[in-house]
Amino acid sequence: MQWASKNGVDGIKFFGWNDETPEVMTAALEEAKKVGLGTVAHISQPGVAGMNARQFGEKGLGTVTHFYGHFESMLANGRLQKYPNDYNFYDEAKRFGEAAEIWDEVEPGSKAWTDYLEAQKAAGVTFDPTMTIYAASRDLMRAKNADWHQAYTLPTLTDYFVSTRDNHGSYFFDWTTSNEVAWRNFYGRFMRLMNDYKNMGGRVTTGSDSGFIWKLYGFGYIEELELLQEAGFTPLEVIQAATSNGGRALAEPRGQAPSFGIVRPGMSADLVITPENPLANFKTLYGTGHQRLSADNRIETVGGVRWTVARGVAYDARALLADVKAMVDRQKAERAAAR
Numbered sequence: 589m590q591w592a593s594k595n596g597v598d599g600i601k602f603f604g605w606n607d608e609t610p611e612v613m614t615a616a617l618e619e620a621k622k623v624g625l626g627t628v629a630h631i632s633q634p635g636v637a638g639m640n641a642r643q644f645g646e647k648g649l650g651t652v653t654h655f656y657g658h659f660e661s662m663l664a665n666g667r668l669q670k671y672p673n674d675y676n677f678y679d680e681a682k683r684f685g686e687a688a689e690i691w692d693e694v695e696p697g698s699k700a701w702t703d704y705l706e707a708q709k710a711a712g713v714t715f716d717p718t719m720t721i722y723a724a725s726r727d728l729m730r731a732k733n734a735d736w737h738q739a740y741t742l743p744t745l746t747d748y749f750v751s752t753r754d755n756h757g758s759y760f761f762d763w764t765t766s767n768e769v770a771w772r773n774f775y776g777r778f779m780r781l782m783n784d785y786k787n788m789g790g791r792v793t794t795g796s797d798s799g800f801i802w803k804l805y806g807f808g809y810i811e812e813l814e815l816l817q818e819a820g821f822t823p824l825e826v827i828q829a830a831t832s833n834g835g836r837a838l839a840e841p842r843g844q845a846p847s848f849g850i851v852r853p854g855m856s857a858d859l860v861i862t863p864e865n866p867l868a869n870f871k872t873l874y875g876t877g878h879q880r881l882s883a884d885n886r887i888e889t890v891g892g893v894r895w896t897v898a899r900g901v902a903y904d905a906r907a908l909l910a911d912v913k914a915m916v917d918r919q920k921a922e923r924a925a926a927r
Contacts, residue, residue, distance in 0.1 A: 589619040598838060599626030599650070603635075610638045617648040626650050626841035628716065631657035633677055633687070637668055642704055645711040650841060652708075653716040653795065655778050659690050662700035669693060680759035684725060685767055688774035696780045705785050714791045714837045717782050719775070719815040720808045721797040726771035728763050731802035735876045739913050741804050743920060749802050757800035779819035786821060786829075793837055794830040806875060813870045823867040860905075861895040875909050 592600060600620055602613060620627050628651040629644050639647070641657030652658065660669065669690040676682050695701060708715075724731030737746070751760045786792045794816065798808035816826045835849025848856035864872035871878040872891030882888050893905040 589616060589623055589625060593623035593625055597625065599628060599841065601653075602627065602629040602649075603632060609635070610643075613639055613644070614647045617644075621648050621841070624842045626838060628653050629657075630654055633669075633683065636660045640667070641713075642707055645708045645713040648711075649713060651714040651716050651793070651837060654718050654797070655687075655722070655774075658704075658715075658778070658781060659694045662694050662698075662704045664693075664695075664700060680753070680756070681761040684722075684759045685763075688725065688767075688770040691770065691774040691777050694777060696777055696784075701781075701784075705781070705788060705790065709785070709788060709790045714793055714833070715782060715785055716793045716795045716837075717778065717816075718795045718797045718812065719778070719782075719819075720812040721801055721803055722771070723775075723811065723815065724760075724802045725763075726768050726775055728760055728768065728802075734802070734804075734807070736804055736807050736874070737802075740807070740875065740909070740916060742916055743923060745799075745804070749800075779815070782816070783820035786825065791833050791837060792816070792821075792829050793834045794826075810870060810873045813866075813873070817870065823870070826870070827867070857897050857900040859895075859897040860893045861897065862891065862893050864891040875905070 589600065600616070602616070617627055627649050629641075629649055630653050631639065631641055631644065633656065636657050639657075640661040641652045642661035644652065644657065660667065663669075669686075670693065671686060674682075675686055732749075748755050749758060752758045753761075782792055794809070794812050796803060796805075796808035796812050798805045803811070813826050813830060816829060817823060821829065832846065832849040835846030839846040846855075848858045851859070860873070862873065864878070866873050869878060869891075873893060875892055877889040877891045879887055879889050892909075896903045896905050896908070
């Protein structure tokens, strides 16, 4: 932690693997706080027996990312999800097929539910749900056939997404209706948890973890905005989660005010400029735009980000998309010529 702080690192991500490391995690969190480092944890299934999300929060964790560890913090009958006897974490079809089955072991609005949220809020923990990265689990066909894959997903990335035992997140070996129903039920409660936390004053931020599970960089992030709205956030609350909340979560561990995330003189000019109002429809932020019917009965494509401004430098978003499409077209042509 001291080395990281001295070398310009902003924060540390923990990935808890087993129940033998709570002491190491606790010591690291204490040291991170001393030297002004932010902390975030992906609490893996093997690690949650040692420290669940509530225990991480009590030890000083800054952010819980993904869904792991939340529901395990409020189980009524034990510390762990009721896994089948043949569960194998290293078989990803089992790992992700079973992960959502915890949905019916927790009760929204119960005392355990409320106690957990109040404890995390008191500890100042941020929730970064990244709902988009697992969304294919509840509707695989939709994720595989998203509008942007044809033009903007490299064939090599498509290869990585396709079901296989070799790549992380490519776990749809025999994905069934029952799997998708379990994930839809899980999402209902996970979304309720995020919305309840926001409503009681807890901080929720946005992230995507794209590059896996049929989620493409940039496009996955916009889907996260849509999913937060589905969870019950108003469009303005979604924008707050995606802007100022993230800025504060990153700046506070250093004891500083955020330098970005708000449109204000003196702040970093990080902006997207769009021809449509995203509060009316987040779909207009997708690079592929949004289709609507015109007054004269024609299908027209509207929206898309026009300019992306990063630290005051303006980038032509359409030109950037054209560059990506050219890379995809080139790789497709190379593959066709090699056949």
